[in-house]
Amino acid sequence: MEKKATLLKKTSKTFLLTGLVLAFLSSVALYFYTKYLLEDEVKEALYSTELRVESIIKNGATHYDLPPVIVVNEVAVLGRDVLKDTIIYDPSEDEMELFRELSTYKTINGKNYQITVRNMIVESEDFLIAIVVSNSIIFILAFIFLFYFNTTRNLQLWSPFFKNLEQMKRFSLTTKEPLELVDSDVLEFSELKNEISLLTNKVRTDYENLKQFTENVSHEMQTPLAIIQAKIDNLINEQEINDKQFEQVSSIQKDIQRLKQLNKRITTLTKIDNNQFINIENVSLTDLVSEKIEDFKELQFANLVYTSKNELSVSMDVFLADILINNLISNAIKHTKQNEEITIITKDNLLVISNFGEKALAHPENLFLRFYRESDTNQSTGLGLAIVKKICDVYDFKISYKFEETHHIFSIDFSK
Incomplete structure (x- = not known):
């Protein structure tokens, strides 16, 4: 059987999953977009620094090296421009650092130069991560606020529906109490x-x-x-x-x-x-069954065998208890031949009545329906067992039927 969930739980779950997916995708997108912008800025800064160094060399300056940020070497042959990431030792920090490096080759004043400029990008990565983390925190906080705000708002909107649903659950044809339904602006x-x-x-x-x-x-x-x-x-x-x-x-x-x-x-x-049987008493079903058996034996039904393992008492209307026992025994007698035995047992909170049967019922699920008869030859009204089922429903007793070892067996569990 499919597990059911409340409407609010389903909508909240959808909202939660959608929000988490959007938060993850937006963080990833922001990370790569910010990283692209930072790398582009570092690239522009490197080219700008390279142009300044080139301008200084053209003007005849001699002190233009600033290792490891700026390195200028004279070379015999010009090479290709290279833009790459490299790890070098930074004496200012006394550790290996990640740099973005631009190597270009220029002919200036008749000489060939290799101009290498570097920019530390560790700080850029930290800045990038800080942006993403802060954005994620803001998004999560906003998401949590919206989630609870949305849930609270939904509870307010759906409150009339839930109240009316509770009223419908309590609705009964046997009472004249009016339904106190709540109106809504929806x-x-x-x-x-x-x-x-x-x-x-x-x-x-x-x-x-x-x-x-x-x-x-x-x-x-x-x-x-x-x-x-x-x-x-x-x-x-x-x-x-x-x-x-x-x-x-x-x-x-x-x-x-x-x-x-x-x-x-x-x-x-x-x-x-119509709930006209409201006199609840403690009824001894053990004594009641014994009395009914004596009554039926006087009518020449001497094949009733009764076994009582202990006292069985229930709280119910006396008249309905009499009808309950009478209908069950009468039903067994109607479907039993004169020389066949009917067994009645009371034990704990259980009443069991069994009689011989040649075959199982074709439609046992219809047994307690009104006017249902398994065979057209049966002259019963088809209401006896329906009344038994109705009485059991009134008092929350559990009645069951089974066919076992050539016997029809009716059981009533009186424990609620």
Whole structure:
């Protein structure tokens, strides 16, 4: 997974890298440009000195040597002018120094002369380095100032965005608290704030309408279902019906019971979504599982094997705890044949329920989705496990499923 970074960190990193590259390139460019100017100045100074020496010789002066800066020798043959760097001993400094040397050959007053002039360039190099270093220091100080100024300014500019982002993170459809969005003098941020306000208000309105519709439908379904059930009971009790009619009526009764169960579970999900279960108590799941097992055994489900390694207690609503255990055991029973064993284990902060299965689920990732059924032949509502997942989400419990050694295994970790 790609590592994420904040926008300010990314922009600051780009600014930092760009500034460092520019600082390095500008220092290098300044170094070579200043070096070129200094060398050119030294070259001009050497030629200027050579012309003065030549002028002195033409005027008949005899004392014109100043070793090692100026050396004049008579030669038999003229040579080529040479401009080069050389290291010679400087008696004034009593050490070897780097000089720029110009050797020229001139015929003056009928005589051939080699005129050598030198200029010490060590000081020039020091001057060059001083310029580059001082420029680099100034650039770095300016860069640091601009970097922190730019970061501070960006924080101020982006502050409304970050505050609104925090408000969006806290946004919940189940609460009616308004979003306290911050306006900004930046046009884009101001438009974003307005769009967020419009969107959240519309989502809340749609959610309230959908919630009200669900509650109304669930409520209105109860009366006609009760009436249909009563009429079927009267039909069976007051009139003689044949076997085929009895079979059809029994099928209708099963469908009515399924509709009642569906209505009840939709109502439960709606109440969970509306945070109507707020009574938190310390519930002993060990005792609750034992009670549920006894209830199911009375309904001829005697193949439930329960093992409790220690006391398991959680803090949650008692009614939701009852639904949680009931739905898990009911789900295992629905998918288990009469002679097959269902194992239930509680240990530490863990509840494990496993039942025999011939093969693994084709789409286990959809197992906790509402109205999802692995097989069309299954007559369940498809809401039992969805309710279990919803309850776990409310209390931050971790539910998981796996198929291992021909067994479907559901586990709930109650440690937060």
